[in-house]
Amino acid sequence: MDKAPRNLTLQVPGHYGAPHGTFALRSPARPNPIAMSVVRLVGIEGCTLKVVGLDCLDGTPLLDIKPYFASTDSVPEAVVGWHKRA
Numbered sequence: 638m639d640k641a642p643r644n645l646t647l648q649v650p651g652h653y654g655a656p657h658g659t660f661a662l663r664s665p666a667r668p669n670p671i672a673m674s675v676v677r678l679v680g681i682e683g684c685t686l687k688v689v690g691l692d693c694l695d696g697t698p699l700l701d702i703k704p705y706f707a708s709t710d711s712v713p714e715a716v717v718g719w720h721k722r723a
């Protein structure tokens with residue numbers, strides 16, 4: 638997330654109103670602004686991958702592509718403490 642500030646330790650997520658630590662958030666504004674998205678591949682044209690579900694600006698540098706294995710990557714029962722209380 639190359640357009641994001643990197644110096645915020647506390648942030649107020651828009652629709653929650655209370656401040657939380659940067660590492661408790663999915664905010665793009667972080668010391669190392671690496672974002673991650675699980676997307677659905679809907680097509681391949683030459684070197685172009687067509688995907689659904691990406692939430693980054695046009696021109697955002699792409700660092701890596703990995704397969705998503707629900708068997709290992711998905712933890713449906715996981716909760717985020719503050720989010721659960723919000």
Ligand SMILES: C[S@@+](CC[C@H](N)C(=O)[O-])C[C@H]1O[C@@H](n2cnc3c(N)ncnc32)[C@H](O)[C@@H]1O
Nearest residue numbers: 638639640641663665672673674692693694697
């Ligand atoms: C909340 S972050 C979540 C990103 C990713 N899904 C994650 O969880 O790591 C997504 C938001 O970052 C912002 N954003 C997208 N591309 C960006 C970029 N290149 N630099 C800074 N902010 C960006 C947009 O406001 C977008 O809605």
